[in-house]
Amino acid sequence: MNLFAQAIAWLTDPANQGGPDGIWTRSLEHVWYTVIAVVLACLVAIPLGYLVGHTGRGRGLVVVSSGAARALPSLGVVTVAGLILGIGLTAPMIALILLAIPSILAGAYAGLEAIDRQTIDAARAVGMSEWQILTRVEMPLGLPLLLGGVRSAVLQVVATATLAAYVGSGGLGRPMFLGLKTQDYAQMLAASLVVVVLALVLEGAFELIERLAQRRFAPVPSTST
Amino acid sequence: MKSRFDLSPPVRWLRAAAVVVAGLLALTACSTANPLTSATPSAGSSSAPATLVVGSQQYYSNEIIAELYAQALEAKGFKITRQFQIGQREVYLPELIAGKVDVFPEYSGNLLQYLDKAATAKSGAEVMAALPDALPDGLRILGAAEATDQDSYNVTKEFAAKHGLVSIEDLAKVGGAIKVGANSEFAKRPYGPIGLKGVYGLDVSVISIDDSGGPLTVKALKDGKIQLADIYSADPSIATNEFVTLTDPKNLILPQNVVPVVSAKVDTTAAAIIDKVSAELSTAELVGLNAISVKDQSSSAVIAKAWLTAKGLL
Amino acid sequence: MTWILANLDLIAARTLAHLALSLPAIVLAFVLSLPLGWFAARYTWSRLGVLTAFGLLYAVPSLPLFIVLPTIIGVGVRDAANVVAALTLYGMALMVRATTDALVSVDPAIRLSATAMGYSGLSRFVTVELPLAGPVLLAGLRVVSVSTISLVTVSGLLGVNNLGLLFTDGFQRGILAEVLAGIGAVVLLALAVDGLLVLIGRAAMPWARAVRAR
Structure with missing residues (x-):
């Protein structure tokens, strides 16, 4: 495609690479936004997911509310948060964290739920405390599913972090929106390609981590999410 | 697998999948209720007043102006289809050129700059003089309103x-x-x-x-x-x-008079009706209309009706 | 609140248009994912490639896809076909993986006994494997339906008629209620379609309830 060739040409032009508006800076900002959003989402979702998965209580509530959260349109959330909070990183962060939480939450409690009850009963029988069961049995065995949840959250956040530019922040959304609004579709596509490449790199990293985790804690009940 | 870190497979997949999807869509297009593609008006008979499609930008103030045109035309017996909130210029101008939209409120300076990147016009009159030649065949402008929104x-x-x-x-x-x-x-x-x-x-x-x-x-x-x-x-x-x-003594910003762009389907009768609306539309009036939209949060239809009634245009 | 009450018919019209874009995309994503999922489940060597390729589709930012897709398939940016095609691709990004997982989860022993009973090829797939994979397929479809309905809003930035227009209009005019109404309508619509899918699943797979009740 001609447009793809133009996009590659745009990316390889040194004028578009350096400087505060350059693709390198924007990519770093983009990764930075993704990392912050996913880490903050993990801080909320993992303890909550473990609580639900370990006690088995509140599962229905969590399933329904994370279903509703998945339906939250990020564009709308950014708009509302922006109207209330003004420009800056807080508004898009709220949208990205809300986007990331359901997958991580599901990964955390599903990972615990998928463990054979006999394993946990055995742990209890040998005199482990609830805390020991959680940290020594459930968390390691549930790790693969949790990682799968974090992985899909990362993928979604990387693709959606472009919205930060909609309310005055940086990231790869800047060249993307600029290209869109000035009919410079090569630039828009170039920025999108970088997002896809970032996603590829992160996917590759997660594939490695997941394999290491599987090797370390094998056997596991399920291979994927 | 090595290709995991190679960019081309997903792109190729995307294209292949897109082609498959497009093919299936073509098959199912007839059965799905589709409010968008049915917008193209059929070339109707010339006896009855034609159905005109009035469009607007994705900008509330522009939608109000479009609604003014629409209601004024409806009051004189024209049938109107509304296609409001059609994105920005890069989205709606191709639709105007394709004949999918007949009446559209535009802004003179930005329109000229979009159509002719090398335009040298500076004053409002120069912009208006340059526009007819810059417009693609089949489209023309009517008289500009005094109102500017730049x-x-x-x-x-x-x-x-x-x-x-x-x-x-x-x-x-x-x-x-x-x-x-x-x-x-x-x-x-x-x-x-x-x-x-x-x-x-x-x-x-x-x-x-x-x-x-x-x-x-x-x-x-x-x-x-x-x-x-x-x-x-x-x-x-x-x-x-x-x-x-801040004032602009060196004319950096082109004047943006509100100007209707219309298709050949807009005859002299319809043009005269739109001209009457433009004649009443000053900048102060436009600011007033926008203020109602933002403060009272009324819909464009309500705002337009009240204004047209007050001006005796309904 | 007054804005919402005064504009109920606008919200209703936008919701209907929203549904008209979402439903074809959800159905298409489901149908098109079946053969691809079957392929990836049947031929293990292809699985990583197929799943990675479609998984990555999800990382393509949606707004550029809405612009670039028309240049590839030759439709207008604002045409329903464009929006539905883009949403179908995103749906497939999730659904191909779910379909593969669902088919892989079918007990190989059951497949073998079906073969022993004389089932072969397509008939075995349709009458034995597909029903057994049903619950997992349904779970995947529910995720696809919710995310599709949420994603439609992005096309509002291009002026496509759907609930996303309430965001852009509310943003410009500073009407918070309008944006909130849009979010609420999207979530309610997603939950309604989700509920519908669950009901359809119960009707089509009465045996699955026992499994889920576990």
């Missing part, structure tokens, strides 16, 4: 007083980095940072806020996160917040 540089009253600002030229006195809040496309517009540098010798950095000078831009200016804001001149928030609009 990009304008605004600062807070306090900031203007502190630095003694009246015109854009005076910004040189501020010193240091000036942050301008505007839509993303502003970064590449002739009246944007390039023009500020070339015409006024000013260095600015752009903070992109894509609400077309709306509440987020206004809040950023009030909070001091930006010093300069690109706000449309007919936006009531300028008066509400006592912002100072």
